[in-house]
Amino acid sequence: MTGVMTPQEIVERCLELSRTDGMLVLVDETSTANLRWANNALTTNGVMQERLVTVIATLDGSTGTASGVITRSAVTTDALKPLVRAAEQAADDNGPAEDAQPLVTGDAAADWFDEPGRTSADAFRTLAPALGDAFAKNDEQQRLLYGYLEHEVRTTYLGSSTGLRLRHEQPTGHIGITGKSTRPGTAAAAAHAGSAWVGQSCRDLADIDVAALDAELERRLDWARRSVDLPAGRYDTLLPPTAVADLMIYAYWMMGARDAHDGRSVYARPGSGTRVGEKLSSQPVTLWSDPASPGLECAPVALARASTAEQSVFDNGLPLGRTTWIQDGQLAALLQTRHSADLTGLPVTPAVDNLGLTVDGANGSTDDLVGGVQHGLLLTCLWYIRAVDPQTLLLTGLTRDGVYLVENGEVTGAVNNFRFNESPVALLDRFSHAGETVATFSREWGDYFPRTAMPALRVPDFNMSSVSQAS
Amino acid sequence: MAHEIDPAFSAYPMRLLADAALQRARDLGVEHADFRFERIRSQGLSLRDGKLQGSSDGEDVGFSVRVLHDGTWGFAAAVDLTPEHAVRVAEQAVELAKVARNLSRARVEIAHEPVYADVAWVSDYEIDPFGVPDTEKIELLAARSLRALDQPAVDHVTARLDQVLENKFYADTAGTVTTQQRVRVQPVFEALAVDADSGRFETMETLAAPAGRGWEYVTGADGVVAWEDALDELGPLLAEKLAAPTVEAGRYDLIVDPTNLWLTIHESIGHATELDRALGYEANYAGTSFATLDKLGALRYGSPAMHVTGDRTARHGLATIGYDDEGVQTQRWDIVRDGVLVGYQLDRAMASSNADVLGTSRSNGCAFANSAGRVPVQRMANVSLQPAAGGPSTDDLISQVDDGIYVVGDKSWSIDMQRYNFQFTGQRFYRIQNGRLAGQLRDVAYQATTTDFWGSLDAVGGPETYQMGGAFNCGKAQPGQLAPVSHGCPSVLFRNINILNTAQEGGQ
Numbered sequence: 001m002t003g004v005m006t007p008q009e010i011v012e013r014c015l016e017l018s019r020t021d022g023m024l025v026l027v028d029e030t031s032t033a034n035l036r037w038a039n040n041a042l043t044t045n046g047v048m049q050e051r052l053v054t055v056i057a058t059l060d061g062s063t064g065t066a067s068g069v070i071t072r073s074a075v076t077t078d079a080l081k082p083l084v085r086a087a088e089q090a091a092d093d094n095g096p097a098e099d100a101q102p103l104v105t106g107d108a109a110a111d112w113f114d115e116p117g118r119t120s121a122d123a124f125r126t127l128a129p130a131l132g133d134a135f136a137k138n139d140e141q142q143r144l145l146y147g148y149l150e151h152e153v154r155t156t157y158l159g160s161s162t163g164l165r166l167r168h169e170q171p172t173g174h175i176g177i178t179g180k181s182t183r184p185g186t187a188a189a190a191a192h193a194g195s196a197w198v199g200q201s202c203r204d205l206a207d208i209d210v211a212a213l214d215a216e217l218e219r220r221l222d223w224a225r226r227s228v229d230l231p232a233g234r235y236d237t238l239l240p241p242t243a244v245a246d247l248m249i250y251a252y253w254m255m256g257a258r259d260a261h262d263g264r265s266v267y268a269r270p271g272s273g274t275r276v277g278e279k280l281s282s283q284p285v286t287l288w289s290d291p292a293s294p295g296l297e298c299a300p301v302a303l304a305r306a307s308t309a310e311q312s313v314f315d316n317g318l319p320l321g322r323t324t325w326i327q328d329g330q331l332a333a334l335l336q337t338r339h340s341a342d343l344t345g346l347p348v349t350p351a352v353d354n355l356g357l358t359v360d361g362a363n364g365s366t367d368d369l370v371g372g373v374q375h376g377l378l379l380t381c382l383w384y385i386r387a388v389d390p391q392t393l394l395l396t397g398l399t400r401d402g403v404y405l406v407e408n409g410e411v412t413g414a415v416n417n418f419r420f421n422e423s424p425v426a427l428l429d430r431f432s433h434a435g436e437t438v439a440t441f442s443r444e445w446g447d448y449f450p451r452t453a454m455p456a457l458r459v460p461d462f463n464m465s466s467v468s469q470a471s
Numbered sequence: 472m473a474h475e476i477d478p479a480f481s482a483y484p485m486r487l488l489a490d491a492a493l494q495r496a497r498d499l500g501v502e503h504a505d506f507r508f509e510r511i512r513s514q515g516l517s518l519r520d521g522k523l524q525g526s527s528d529g530e531d532v533g534f535s536v537r538v539l540h541d542g543t544w545g546f547a548a549a550v551d552l553t554p555e556h557a558v559r560v561a562e563q564a565v566e567l568a569k570v571a572r573n574l575s576r577a578r579v580e581i582a583h584e585p586v587y588a589d590v591a592w593v594s595d596y597e598i599d600p601f602g603v604p605d606t607e608k609i610e611l612l613a614a615r616s617l618r619a620l621d622q623p624a625v626d627h628v629t630a631r632l633d634q635v636l637e638n639k640f641y642a643d644t645a646g647t648v649t650t651q652q653r654v655r656v657q658p659v660f661e662a663l664a665v666d667a668d669s670g671r672f673e674t675m676e677t678l679a680a681p682a683g684r685g686w687e688y689v690t691g692a693d694g695v696v697a698w699e700d701a702l703d704e705l706g707p708l709l710a711e712k713l714a715a716p717t718v719e720a721g722r723y724d725l726i727v728d729p730t731n732l733w734l735t736i737h738e739s740i741g742h743a744t745e746l747d748r749a750l751g752y753e754a755n756y757a758g759t760s761f762a763t764l765d766k767l768g769a770l771r772y773g774s775p776a777m778h779v780t781g782d783r784t785a786r787h788g789l790a791t792i793g794y795d796d797e798g799v800q801t802q803r804w805d806i807v808r809d810g811v812l813v814g815y816q817l818d819r820a821m822a823s824s825n826a827d828v829l830g831t832s833r834s835n836g837c838a839f840a841n842s843a844g845r846v847p848v849q850r851m852a853n854v855s856l857q858p859a860a861g862g863p864s865t866d867d868l869i870s871q872v873d874d875g876i877y878v879v880g881d882k883s884w885s886i887d888m889q890r891y892n893f894q895f896t897g898q899r900f901y902r903i904q905n906g907r908l909a910g911q912l913r914d915v916a917y918q919a920t921t922t923d924f925w926g927s928l929d930a931v932g933g934p935e936t937y938q939m940g941g942a943f944n945c946g947k948a949q950p951g952q953l954a955p956v957s958h959g960c961p962s963v964l965f966r967n968i969n970i971l972n973t974a975q976e977g978g979q
Contacts, residue, residue: 041574045571046547046548046950048535048549051550052531069526069528074532093606099524121567131574177755178755197755262627262665271668306525306527388896391671401888417892421973468889469891470892
């Protein structure tokens with residue numbers, strides 16, 4: 001049974017059972033604990049253990065190499081043989097794969113035999129009482145807190161018939177808190193007078209300071225004591241790092257080289273080919289990923305559990321390093337597999353699980369940038385972002401949980417929410433001021449892409465297309 | 472029922488684990504405990520220009536225990552299928568409930584529901600897609616891709632087929648035991664045309680909705696989708712779209728086809744009438760709702776022609792099942808009647824704690840968890856707009872419009888955190904002039920506020936225009952959960968709707 005099989009034993013046993021030309025085995029051990037709350041009280045919680053075993057069989061044929069991928073959880077010793085055979089059968093059924101490449105070769109890493117990392121409800125030993133204190137304080141001050149706290153440790157073991165034995169342990173924590181003011185004497189649910197949000201991701205929950213986050217919520221809800229209605233239009237708008245992350249993550253996800261090569265994205269060159277080498281921005285902006293970036297550490301090798309346009313199972317184990325997607329405003333690289341790199345004639349630059357944006361020469365915090373705004377808006381975050389026109393990467397979405405009026409360098413009140421229609425690629429050219437790059441957590445995508453570092457950006461003519469009544 | 476529960480699922484030791492876990496929970500003094508054991512088989516195939524791009528084949532097996540201990544929830548899940556682990560998971564759930572007790576304000580109570588002792592339910596399908604050889608699936612998808620690719624205007628074709636076989640076993644301390652099985656499939660083909668000179672590109676997708684049906688739906692053997700016609704129209708439609716004039720922004724009458732309207736219903740009615748959202752439980756994530764509980768029976772949601780039902784019993788619906796993840800038998804009820812908000816989607820705890828306002832202390836069966844490893848939350852029923860008996864055809868509706876736009880197929884969607892302001896695009900938009908279609912338009916989006924939009928509903932199509940759309944991937948809750956859901960609706964006429972030109976929206 002599974003209880004006596006370690007991830008390393010599962011990998012070795014599958015590789016022993018292999019009858020085909022090549023095999024890759026990934027075992028993902030995930031341990032998660034979470035707390036969720038609403039109206040100053042806990043609502044749901046959980047501790048979960050998950051294990052996924054992915055077997056990738058490759059089969060050389062006269063016309064090319066095929067791959068077959070099967071993923072199973074709750075794998076018992078007896079189930080490994082059928083699992084391997086199923087992957088081999090899938091490879092046979094699938095026929096030659098377009099993305100076929102030689103499997104990456106290598107040796108056992110020094111930490112290969114280490115056990116999977118774990119978390120548990122103990123992770124909340126200090127944070128749970130801190131949340132309790134925050135609930136009590138907010139009860140007294142007629143504010144309501146809603147939020148979610150999660151700690152996950154995912155350990156991935158990758159073994160291959162070509163000698164790879166790699167282990168990656170990824171701890172991820174994140175917290176998001178929404179605060180709402182309530183007016184005295186009315187039903188709280190019907191009388192939200194203001195809404196604010198703070199969020200943070202981390203590797204270690206010890207880095208989360210609930211009292212500090214709550215203090216920031218209090219500051220923002222205080223800003224909302226004065227409320228101002230503004231119409232739709234183009235505004236001098238300050239996007240804090242989290243809102244910049246909301247937009248840049250989407251711009252990054254759309255960077256598939258194959259899509260650009262086919263002519264179906266903002267990164268496609270009219271006629272043929274991609275826009276790599278072309279100036280997207282006249283400003284000194286650099287969009288980068290780096291598995292070794294302090295605080296944002298992520299897998300230093302490609303890990304693919306299925307082939308898509310942006311990743312290939314054949315590339316499992318390919319080393320990843322710092323990759324510059326946009327360099328000094330010029331498109332420098334796209335999300336590649338070795339196959340798409342061949343097609344496009346560009347370097348092999350696979351996706352990396354973090355993202356940063358740096359503006360050369362920029363410094364100062366969001367608060368510092370507020371000081372320079374005569375009449376404009378300060379956003380909290382963006383929400384429900386979807387592509388409207390992939391040609392220009394025009395995105396729509398909404399402001400959420402706090403839009404603030406800035407007058408003469410100070411926040412003077414809260415404004416209604418808006419729907420925006422904007423392209424992140426266009427914004428990279430149009431911003432007027434930028435702040436220093438800091439670690440931040442995207443409200444829109446952070447649950448799935450938590451590792452980002454962004455500056456605040458001030459955009460002189462951000463398109464608020466219509467007013468949203470949401471408050 | 473046509474199919475039996477898959478013997479391979481029944482062979483798992485779920486009853487042994489349930490007995491062990493529930494007994495341990497009882498011993499630890501819980502008020503209620505439930506045990507879920509699930510197996511979710513999933514397969515995805517994607518092709519690019521007729522060649523297989525990627526395949527995935529997953530099987531997620533595991534179990535969980537949820538306890539109500541001292542008025543507080545605790546939840547734990549694991550994948551090791553032994554009675555010892557089941558006992559440990561029950562203990563972890565109770566432990567977590569104790570940790571949570573100090574952070575909880577009110578004691579949770581759950582609605583009393585009838586006990587269903589060992590019942591089974593299987594969805595309505597003919598052929599289990601997991602019994603079909605992969606070679607047959609890939610050949611079918613490749614042949615269809617090439618059929619579309621052969622058309623003059625088409626430069627590239629992508630194809631995707633997702634299939635799920637879901638088995639759920641549920642047992643609780645009251646004695647309810649349910650074993651269920653359902654199948655769903657989602658086949659999509661998308662054609663791309665690129666104008667080489669300008670670099671401008673457009674796409675066109677087949678409109679077949681994901682459905683609670685089997686392989687027969689993918690092949691077309693059940694007669695629901697005329698696949699050859701659907702593929703053959705992609706090229707001509709794309710060519711017309713690429714050459715279409717850009718829309719002039721302004722206000723237009725809108726005929727919305729069911730292939731587009733299902734998503735507007737999903738976002739502006741389905742989510743807005745989830746009681747957990749109205750109570751604020753999703754305030755930090757999916758959002759809340761303007762349709763708060765104090766407005767029940769009073770809120771004018773739309774015109775009197777509006778009749779919306781919640782339904783987890785609709786044949787082939789993606790949210791359809793026999794019993795929910797709290798052991799409640801599923802049902803159909805009114806959400807909006809004669810244009811007024813009259814109902815919500817509920818689970819047992821919310822039904823109990825809001826019984827006075829709701830006028831009932833019973834759940835309507837909307838608890839769902841997307842796997843054994845996730846806690847059940849209130850998820851969407853098949854929320855559907857009812858057609859008008861003897862109502863007009865789509866052509867009749869179009870004939871009632873002098874200057875308007877006919878919207879077909881869904882594409883981009885976005886709505887705010889309280890479900891007021893939304894913006895949608897579509898696969899194709901036709902100009903209507905003097906009651907007739909007058910060619911496609913491009914760069915079109917419609918934008919409105921929910922109650923204004925439904926208030927402008929002028930005419931509802933008849934039953935022959937009624938179709939079900941839907942999605943596999945409705946997202947909600949933290950940690951995130953995806954739920955499948957369908958929405959039925961007829962063609963509908965709205966008056967005086969704000970139309971944007973998306974090219975102008977992106978311009979300076």
